[in-house]
Amino acid sequence: MLGVQLVQEQRFRLSITPEMKQSFHLLTLSGQELSRYLQDAAADNPLLELEEQSVYSFKSSRRNNQHMYTSYDPLLRAKGTAPTLEQLLASQIRLMKIPDRLEKVAVYLAGCVNADGYLKVELSEVQVELGLSASELNAGIDLLQSLDPPGVGARDLQECLLLQIQRDPAAVPYAERIVKAGLEALVPFHPGRTAGKIGITSRGAQAAYEYITRLDPKPCRSIGCTERAHYIVPDAVVDMVHGEMVLKLLAAGNPRVSVNEACSNWIQEASPGEIWVTRATEARAIMRSVQQRRRTLLRVLMAIMEEQKRFLSEGPVALAPLNLAAIAEKVRMHESTVSRAVNGKYIHTPYGVYEVKAFFDSGITMVSGGQTSASAVKRRLKEIIRTEQLSKPYSDSQLSALLEGEGIIISRRTVAKYREELRILSSLERKRWA
Structure with missing residues (x-):
């Protein structure tokens, strides 16, 4: 016989709040996308204020008429759209x-x-x-x-x-x-x-x-404008100063927001209605999300550049193998959070502007037991091929043996894969017969 019972039990489950979803979304945005998002939010919510970025100092190059323009707009130097x-x-x-x-x-x-x-x-x-x-x-x-x-x-x-x-x-x-x-x-x-x-x-x-x-099979591929120009604004800058790494976030990629204090005090004192209370709550949530994004991005970038410190002094040849799991463990975050933080972000280094994802590279085992990055192996492979005899180019097997002689354990198939990624022809097609 079936019976009916009342049973009380306790369960724990993780629920994602709207504010958490908003934080995840802001973390995935690039600096330019974040600026546009905050501008739209500030236009919709009068309590949210987007702080103005520091002005640029620009000195005219004319010798006879040198003026200082404190409100110079760098976009004025951007090139116009090229003709099609x-x-x-x-x-x-x-x-x-x-x-x-x-x-x-x-x-x-x-x-x-x-x-x-x-x-x-x-x-x-x-x-x-x-x-x-x-x-x-x-x-x-x-x-x-x-x-x-x-x-x-x-x-x-x-x-x-x-x-x-x-x-x-x-x-x-x-x-x-x-x-x-x-x-x-x-x-x-x-x-x-x-x-x-x-x-x-x-x-x-x-x-x-x-x-x-030497002829061009696509003679017009670099002529005319086929798409809109894409300008990259770095989110951070890193450099070595007196042997110490210095990293800071740039204001252009990390705008600051605040809540209008006058409006906030008015809401608390006058109690104008539920809609204004909701607006104030939304503004504070966006402000907290932006602050959390800034802290997370700074921690992740610091951890990445500490792992790639040799890059700052020796250049791209010194890139070390790195993956998301290592950074996630170092900053005590989930891999998905680290992935969101590096997505679409750029950093200005002593060797140019790099996408943050470029510092994550697979590793190749060395004879000594250590590892080197795949990027470093590709550069070395390119150097070996550049110095080979045109009448007797190295085959993939010979390239594998040469790299193994330098302490890099790599198979012939991996050499062929890297050679194709570098757009280098096979030994038969590189050979000069006369």
Whole structure:
């Protein structure tokens, strides 16, 4: 027979409050994102005040008129938006003395060029859209391909290389013949087989191959503006002063907030209503979250730079292996908290601005029993390959043996992985046959 009983028991569980969620969210924000968040919060809550950052001192470079501007805005020195690739090509076309119809066709085709400089559009559709004859369309393509940089307007890689070779007065003999013979002759390259196929000497084939590798397969990738500029504002700065590490948070990446005391006193004395009490509670919660973010970020950055102290004196070659667990144990926080703290944060060091995540690197075991960072191994691998003989480049197995001779235990497969990450060709493709 089933019975009904009243049972009392005690349980413990962790509940995340709205203020804790807010603290987690603010910790993940970068300095610029935090500034925008606080500006929006201050605009919505009149009790929250965003303290102004210290003014910048700027001295004019003019010798005859040197003034001090205490309210100088550094964003005034930021570059304006660059013209797009289409605008640059159209400006070249409009400087030419050509018929209006041909100009219209060329400008239309310039708008069909992708970011790398290739004409990726169905020409039959262009012909129907503009009502062109085949000769008019070809004339527009020829005009487009005559613009700078050489190679723009090509429809494939082979045509792109040929356009660059044909417009280069210093082109190496036989380079055009090799490209016309097919790109399969270039990867992988063997001068003997290529020379026999084209009917030239091995030395001539090698010289032509080296010239072709210097051509740009994407001639327009660095021309024109394709996206908005991204400016990095460091959250902290670290340096060595008299042998001691000095780290401080920058005001630009860590704004300060406060609660308006006059409004707070008015709420306590006049009791205007529940809505103002809620506003005051929200403002104080944001202020505590910002203060907690600042303390957490400072502790985490200090712990990271203490582990990477050799980096501050010797540079990137001295980066030590490091992971989130080690820092979490050192600062007595959870790994997820450390991960949130370093996410999207940048630090200014004596060797430039680094993303904080760059100081976390996997370790490679040494013969001595210690460890070195993967970044240091990659740099050493790059140096070895740079000093090898071009006629006898090192294979991955030989590179593994050389590194092991220096005390670094690393497999051939790991060497191949690092070589690919560094965008270094295989030994066969690095070899120079003549």
